[in-house]
Amino acid sequence: MRDFTFAIVGALGNVGTEMRGTLEKSKLPIGNLVMMDVAENVGQVVKWRDREISVVEAAADAFAGVDIALFSAGEGAALELVPEAVKHGCVCVDNSTAFRGSDVDPLVVPEVNAEALTNHRGIIANPNCSTIQMLVVLKPIHEKYTIKRVVVSTYQAVSGSGQAAVDELHAQTRAFAEGRELEVNVYPHQIAFNALPHIDSFVANGYTKEEMKMIDETHKILDPAIGITTTTVRMPVVNGHSESMNIETEKPFEIDEVRELLAGSRGIIIEDDPGNNVYPLAINAAGQDPVYVGRLRRDESIxxxxxxxxxxxxLLKGAALNTVQIAAELIERDLVRVPGDV
Ligand SMILES: NC(=O)c1ccc[n+]([C@@H]2O[C@H](COP(=O)([O-])OP(=O)(O)OC[C@H]3O[C@@H](n4cnc5c(N)ncnc54)[C@H](OP(=O)(O)O)[C@@H]3O)[C@@H](O)[C@H]2O)c1
Incomplete structure (x- = not known):
């Protein structure tokens, strides 16, 4: 197999940093890695494996010779640069919302719908972080028991809002402990010692955009027939999203059978021994690749x-890791090419 030239766009950001780390650990055939970021950061040197790599400006011409670009630079950068990269024959996997709703560009969670990559036109969208971990779990259940409806509430970490939000949680916590006034800049309210039922902006139906992303992306990736309703909440947790899921299926199941099914499914680890206080925790999941599942029990009301x-x-399965896994699928399926008509 030949070596591939990879690029990370937004290489110095939170997700870009995790992408570097994930690529560093991966066994992918990476011949060359190009680090791209904004002009102000050009020349910064980043260590990757045994190499020192200088950051270059993310601009159309920088994609010449790049086979696969992993984007985590936001929607504006993606809308401007992804089409330019594709013109250079580069396949782009983008973390922003720019291409998620497209009718032609696949939206992929490798454990769920890797086959959707087959007819890509040079652009693959990485789903929303909360959607990704939920669908890794819903997929095997849907396949075996046919999901009718899902009610999900999220408890999301501040790292999903970027480094400024992480800094604000720390600063507010310190200020609270020292009896000083808390400064509020990133969220509409104090995040320390609080829970905000508000992620992204509100839309006309009373949901937030984050809630609608989880609904729309579930329909695009898994099945438009699944009924799903969501409430997304920001918590004073640095890293690791938690989700409470209530799932109703068409077919009957035994709860032990579901536990066994999930335990044998790709990307999932069961942590479910409540008698010994064992269940998934954000502080344990942070820095780890799997999706952890616990507190599995029957809903006795239906x-x-x-x-x-x-x-x-x-930042890993919700962003960087999923992106790198998509790149791995592209390589394995011999899909690192852009069709001539794009
Ligand atoms: N799968 C998911 O749901 C998920 C999860 C987390 C993040 N994301 C996406 O990933 C993006 C990055 O998130 P993050 O937390 O890593 O944010 P971040 O820490 O702010 O990092 C973004 C990086 O991209 C750089 N950048 C900005 N505009 C650029 C451009 N035009 N060209 C090249 N680089 C540019 C930024 O530089 P400056 O700081 O100098 O502006 C920064 O280094 C988000 O905007 C979001 O779209 C998706």
Whole structure:
């Protein structure tokens, strides 16, 4: 197999840093790695494996010779640069919302719908972080028992809002402990010692954009027939999103059978021994690749219902790791090419 030239766009950001780390550990055939970021950061040197790599400006011409670009520079950068990169024959995997709703560009969680990559036109969208970990769990359940409806509430970490939010949580916590006034800049309210039922902006139906992303992306990736309703909440947690899921299926199940099914499914680790206080925790999931599932129990209020608690690192499986796994699937399926008509 030949070596590939990779690029990370937004290489110095939170997700870009995790992408570097994930690529460093991966066994992918990476011949060359190009680090791209904004002009102000050009010339900064980043260590990667045994190499020292200088950051270059993310601009159209920088994509010449790049086979696969992993984007984590936000929607504006993606809308401007992804089409330019594709013109250079570069396949782009983008973390922003720019291409998620597209009818032609696949939106992919490798454990769920890797086959959607087959007819890509040079652009693959990486789903929302909360959607990714939820769908890794829903997929095997849907395949075996056919999901009718999901009710999900999220408890999301501040690292999903970038480094400024992480800094603000730390600063507010310190100020609170020292009896000083708390400064509020990133969120509409204090995040330390609080829970904000507000992620992204509100839309006309009363949901937030984050909630609608989870609904729309589930329909695009898994099945438009699944009924799903969501409430997304920002918590004073640095890293690791948690989700409470209530799932109703068409077919009957035994709860032990579901536990066994999930335990044998790709990307999932079961942590479910409540008698010994064992269940998934954000502080344990942070820095880890899997999606953790616990508190699995029957919903006794309906016929075929179950409840569970699901936790994953939002910067890894929710962003960088999923992107790198998409790149791995592209290589394995011999899909690192851009069709001539794009
Ligand atoms: N899968 C998910 O749901 C998920 C999860 C987390 C993040 N994301 C996406 O990933 C993006 C990055 O998130 P993050 O937390 O890593 O943010 P971040 O820490 O702010 O990092 C973004 C990086 O991209 C750089 N950048 C900005 N505009 C650029 C451009 N035009 N060209 C090249 N680089 C540019 C930034 O530089 P400056 O700081 O100098 O502006 C920064 O280094 C987010 O905007 C979001 O779209 C997706």
């Amino acid at each position: 016929g075929n219902g179950m409840n569970m608690w699901c936790v994953a690192d939002n």
